[in-house]
Amino acid sequence: MRARLLACWLIGLLLPSFGSAELLLLTEEAPPTSFRRDGKLEGYSVDVVRMLVQRTGHAVHMELLPWTRGYHLVKTEPDTALFSMVRTEEREPLFQWVGPILQGSTRFYSLKSSNLRIDTLEDAANSGTLALPKQWYTFETLQRMGFTNLYGVPSSKQMVTMLKHGRVKLIATEDVTLREELAAGGLRPEDVQAHLSFMQSDYYIAFSKKTDAAQVAEWQRELDGMRRDGSLGQIFTRWFPGASQR
Structure with missing residues (x-):
């Protein structure tokens, strides 16, 4: 019996977690915050989001799309986010917000x-x-x-x-x-x-209203942690040498 329980436990560790859906993370061509170079997504905001993915452990798929297409998807599809978006009064009720990740x-x-x-x-x-x-x-x-x-x-x-x-x-x-x-x-x-x-302007990661609010809250907690431990500032300095964060 003990061997059977141990085997089940090991199998559970090896299987992927299905507790939360894969997040679709969308961004646009907007250097130096997000852009494609040699087939790879790069940029300040991309690096911030990648670190948040690492810290939260969420499964994600990241895509670069025209802004209008990405904006439509994040308004209508579940488990979707678009970065970086200016947070405004008109947009406030349309999304769940994590940020700010940048100010301009x-x-x-x-x-x-x-x-x-x-x-x-x-x-x-x-x-x-x-x-x-x-x-x-x-x-x-x-x-x-x-x-x-x-x-x-x-x-x-x-x-x-x-x-x-x-x-x-x-x-x-x-x-x-x-x-x-x-x-x-x-x-x-x-x-x-x-x-x-x-x-x-304050730039945020905008999550669709159909994304799990607990996931969004976790992203905000981790971003706050990055701000406290200096990792957010390190990314900023790497992409904007000589500039100061507001």
């Missing part, structure tokens, strides 16, 4: 050679065409502010390319992604002039 400041940028001066939101609204991806929350925010000079584009690369070639006067983006976005469009940070900061 959004500014207007112009070519230095244009000698443009932007001291107020009114200046930005009257300075000529302002390009940014139409799927960004920033686009929605500026629309609500009454901006009528917005030009929606499909990607940040196209936004920067249009600025480089003088097709638009301004772009709007965040400090944490600026360098990579400029590089993708053929510009350097020294080519642009930073203007007014008009939005502070």
